[in-house]
Amino acid sequence: MRQRWVSVLICAAVSAAATTACGSGGASQSPDGKTELTIATFNEFGYEDLFKEYEAAHPDVKITQRKTGQGQPHHQNLFTKLGAGSGLADIEAVEEGYLSQVMAKASQFNDLKEIGPQIEDGRWLKWKSDAVTTKDGKLIGYGTDIGPLAMCYRKDLFQQAGLPSDPEGVKTLFATWDSYFAAGDQFVAKVPGVAWFDNAAQVFNAMHNQHQVGYYDRDDKLVVESNPDIKADWDAVTKAVSKGQSARLAAFSNEWNTGFKLGKFATKTCPSWMLGVIESQAGPENKGKWAVADAFPNGGGNWGGSYLSVPKQSKNAKKAAELAAWLTAPEQQIKAFKAKGTFPSQVKALDAPALLEQTNPYFNDVKAGALFATQAKKVTAAQYKGPKDGEIQETVFSPALQSVEQGKNADEAWRTAVQGAEKAAK
Template sequence: MLRALLTCVSAVALVAAAGCGSSSGGTDQANTANGPVELTVATFTEFGYEDLLKEYEQAHSNIKITQRKTGQGGPYHQEFLTKLAAGSGLADVQALEEGHLSDFLDKSAKFNDLNQIGPQGLQDRWLKWKYDAGKSKDGKLIGYGTDIGPLAMCYRTDMFAAAGLPTDPAGVKSLFATWDSYFAAGDQFTKATGKAWFDSSAQVFNAMINQLDTGYLNTDDTLAIESNPGIKKSWDQVTSAATHGQSAKLTAFSPEWNSGFKQGAFATKTCPSWMLGVVKEQAGPENAGKWAVTDAFPNGGGNWGGSYLTVPTQSKHPKEAAELAAWLTAPEQQLKAFKKTGNFPSQVKAMESPELLATTNDYFGATKIGELFAAQAKKVTKAQYKGPKDGQIQENVTSPALSAVEQGKSPSDGWQQVVDGAKKLVR
C-alpha cells in the first residue's frame, strides 16, 4: 500500500546509458489506417505518471492512453486478482505493489514475459534485487520495476524541542540507532509531553518486519509466524510501546491519520522515500520546516514499498503496452516521477544521477533527500522473500490485531489473533 515523489536528466548521458527512446522503438511506425492504439494504464495512489503519459502520447501519434487511478492499494489488488481470475477487465499496463507481488507471481501464465515481448537488454537497468524480485519461479519477468522504498525516519523538530530532545539530524542519530533506543526515546517523549511518539503500531511493525531476513513466509511458502523469533520480538517491542502510550492509535491513510499530520498528533514517522510526499501533502504548508528527515533508522534501514508495471495476457496490444511500461520505467522518466511524488527510482543510472543526488526538499529543511535515500537504498542487498498471502497477512491479520491491542486487547491475545489469522490464510 504504498504511496508510499526532473526533466530528462542529462539527456545526452542518460539517452546513451539507458535510452530515452530505447523503449519506444518502432511504435510510431506501426500507425495504420485503423486509428490509434488505445492503451489503458491502471495505478493506485501516486505514481506521478499524469504528465508522463501525456508526453508519451505527444511523441507517439498513434497511441492513446487512458489512466485508471484508484486510492488505497488493498482494494485495488483485490480487484486485480478478481479480474485476473475472470479473464477480463484488466488494463494493458497494470501496476503491482511489491507487498502483493507474491500473490501474482504464482499466476505467471496470466502475464506476458516482458523479457520476450519488451525491448531487449534492459536487465541491467535496475538494482539486481529489484529486477530479480519481478521474476516468477519459472523464470518469467512479469513486471518492470518502478520505485523502491528505502527507509529513513521523519520527525517533528518542534515537538522534539518541547520534550528536551535533540532536533538536528546528527543529534537524533543516537535516538534512532536501534529499536530499543527508539522506543526508549519514545518513553522519554511521552512522559515529557503527554503526546504520542508514533502514528500507528502497524506502520512501525511493518517496517520492523521488512528488515528481517525472513518475513511472514519461508521460501518454501510455509508460514513463519511462529518459527521466526524476529517476528515475535518485533511484536513484543511495538505492543509494549503502544501500551505505554507511544502510539497515536491511527489507521494509516484514514481521514484521522491524515488530520494527525496537521494537528501534531505524533512526533515520528517511519518514512520510506514515498512517504515524504504524503507527509508534505497531509501536514500542509502551515507545518513547513517543522518536519525533518534523517538517514538514521533503527537497526540500519531497509526497504518498504515499491511497485512494478505488468502487462497481463488480457491486453490486446501487449507489444505496445510493454514498450510504454519500459519507457515509464526508464531512468529519466522515474526521475521525473521522483521529483513530482517522491517515489524513489529503482534504476541504477537514476540513483547515480548528479541531479537526483543534489535534489533537496525545502519542506524538510532543505535536506538533500536524493543523496539521503540513495545511501539508504545501498544498504539493501537483497529483497525479503514475499510468499503468497504476504500482503494479506499484513493488511488483514497483523494490522487489525495491532489496532485491537491499541484499543485495549492484551498483547498476548493479540498475538494469538495474528497466529490464528495467518493460519487461516496459509494452509
C-alpha cells in the first residue's frame, strides 16, 4: 500500500441496474438536512483538504470519512459487509491486491459508466482502467493512484557509513538487488545498532511486484511453489536478514513508526505514497535527513494503487459517484499527491507542470513529481493479481518472513509460507 501502502489502493463502483435499488431506502441525511456521503479509505489518500474543498463547492453535501490504518482490516470489513448486505460506505476504497476479489463480486457494485458523470475518454493509464473493467464492459472503479517505486534513504546515516549520500552517488548502490544487499553488508559493518532496511516483508514485496508473474498466473492458478522468481527473492531477503540487515520492525506497527523517528534503519523501499508515511512518522526533527533517489534495484516497478467505488448498498449512489469522479480527476489527484505522495494514474496529470514542478520540502526540496513520473514511465503493466493475492501477501508471506526475523529457519518458514498460500487459495 496504499502501506499503498499504499500505500498502493482500489475502490469499487456499483452496477447500473442498482440505481433504483440504491435509492429505495431513501437518501442518507445529516442532522442539518445535508446529504451525507460516507467514504471508507485506508492508509493515506491525501483527501482531507479535498473533502473541505468539495463541501465548500457543494453546500448541500456533508462528507464523513471512515479511515482505517491498514489495508487488511479495511478489506475484511468490506467483504464482511458485502456478505451481510449492509453497513458499507457510499464510496469504498479497494487496494490492487484485493481487486480480483472485488471483481468476482462485481454485481454488488455500480457500473460507474451508467451512474457516474460524463468523463473524458482516456483519463487513466490504460492498464489502470482495464483492471477494473468487467468482461461485459462495466467500470467498477475510478482509478486514484499508482505506486511507482524509488528508494528512500537517510543521508546522515550513509555519511556515517562512508557511503555516497547524494542522489546521484547512491544510484550505483541501488542499481540491482545484488548491489543493494552488498551495500547493506558494508553499512551494518560500519554503523552498529542501525539496520539497512526496516523489515524483510517490505523489501520482499517490492521485489515480488517487479515480476510479470506473481503468486498467480493469469488463469488464476496458484504458482507460489513453481515460480522460481518468488523463491529467489525469498532466498535473497532471508540471507540479508541473517546478516543483520533488517531492523525486524513489522510494517505499520508502533515500533516501525518509532523506528523512523529514531533512525533505526537507513533505507526504505519507496513507492510514491511512502513519502507521506515517512514524513508523518519521522517527524519534523528529521526533516532533510531523508532523501529519495530516482533509482530502484533492477529498474523500478509498481507497488500499490487504488480505486474509488460505489457499492449497491449506497443510498446516495449518484452523488457518491459524482464525488468519486471529482476526487479522481487529474487536478484533484495532483493535490492529493502534494499532500501525501499518492502518485496520479491520470494521463493528463503525469504531464502537468503542476506535478512535474512540485517539490517536497521534507526531502530536501526534491522535485518529487518529476522523479516519480520518470519512475512511472518504467512501468508498462501492473502485475496480475489473483483471487487471494492480497491475503497471501499480508497474512501468509509477511508473517512467514517476520518469523525468520524472529529466528525461525528460512527453509522451514518457506515451507510454511507455501502451505499457507495453498490453504488461503482454496
